[in-house]
């Protein structure tokens with residue numbers, strides 16, 4: 001079945017008129033022969049893309065790249081200078097702080113105001129009001145004017161309204177960054193619930209690449225008002241992140257390709273790299289593992305992770321290898337790497353083993369990434385990103401959290417009982 005279009009943008013540009021001096025604006029307005037005093041500034045230049053229903057799309061780019069302008073056009077807050085915009089479905093948005101809210105009205109009044117803007121009747125909003133108030137969790141402030149809210153409280157209310165009005169398309173612009181970690185996680189869970197429905201579309205702008213990795217399966221990278229790359233999330237995010245490493249030029253970044261999509265069946269699993277070397281086999285505690293095995297590990301036990309690799313061509317550079325464990329929230333619980341000065345990258349198969357003497361992650365599901373890289377761990381040759389699933393069992397019920405340090409307890413007080 002052909003997926004329907006949620007958003008289609010064609011040759012979209014947004015031009016702002018910039019004036020060197022304040023009075024130039026007035027001079028231009030009043031000039032009898034319409035003399036130009038401004039120069040054009042393109043916040044967006046000739047952007048085209050299509051988003052299908054059910055897609056979850058992240059937008060990244062440095063400050064001023066044009067991300068907010070794009071979302072403002074999609075939500076009708078501002079208009080395009082050129083090009084076409086087509087949006088199919090009910091849109092709820094969480095744009096920059098304050099947008100769509102009346103500061104003089106209470107939180108409760110603003111909920112109804114937003115509902116009306118979205119096309120809901122008062123009765124329809126009354127059916128949703130309890131859910132909105134419960135999720136926002138801002139206590140008695142719901143009856144106070146929103147001008148008295150902290151930025152975090154404001155984001156709570158705005159997100160709660162946006163997610164609870166059952167939109168077809170949810171557009172979120174960075175606003176969550178002001179929320180505390182608990183609220184941000186709560187919002188991410190809610191957005192995951194939202195995108196489970198294959199008809200729903202999410203468009204999410206963030207500078208937080210970890211949050212994006214957890215949420216989206218496609219990323220559009222904006223640079224200098226244009227699309228630089230539009231593609232599979234993990235691949236684009238990694239390329240985006242690499243630009244911040246001094247040692248890699250943009251031309252090298254362009255050469256990074258997904259070498260296999262063999263494992264890319266979950267939104268968090270992928271395999272990519274330049275392909276100069278390839279990991280061929282992986283064993284955990286001597287058992288071979290693949291993308292569909294689930295390995296059980298026990299806290300405090302010795303764990304051995306072994307892998308084989310071969311290089312496709314002879315490389316001068318000495319390789320580095322890495323292993324990382326991610327929990328279900330996508331948090332990197334630990335990552336360890338090693339440079340090997342004494343092995344060469346050539347056609348010979350090499351075997352590497354990492355021994356974790358006292359494995360200290362606590363109960364839960366984790367995904368392991370394993371990679372072979374250049375010496376500085378900047379260019380991946382073959383990176384299996386969160387491919388190998390493990391289930392960790394912890395027998396001690398008095399230990400909880402993500403990991404347990406190497407510890408013991410001692411009684412240091414000098415009481416009679418203790419001396420016995």
Ligand SMILES: Nc1ncnc2c1ncn2[C@@H]1O[C@H](COP(=O)(O)OP(=O)(O)OP(=O)(O)O)[C@@H](O)[C@H]1O
Pocket residue numbers: 016017041042043061062063064065066067068069070
């Ligand atoms: N009303 C305006 N008048 C003139 N220039 C504007 C206006 N609004 C935005 N711009 C400019 O357009 C460019 C894109 O701005 P935009 O807010 O879309 O960037 P962004 O990618 O969202 O940045 P950030 O990450 O800082 O939020 C910037 O250079 C900004 O200065």
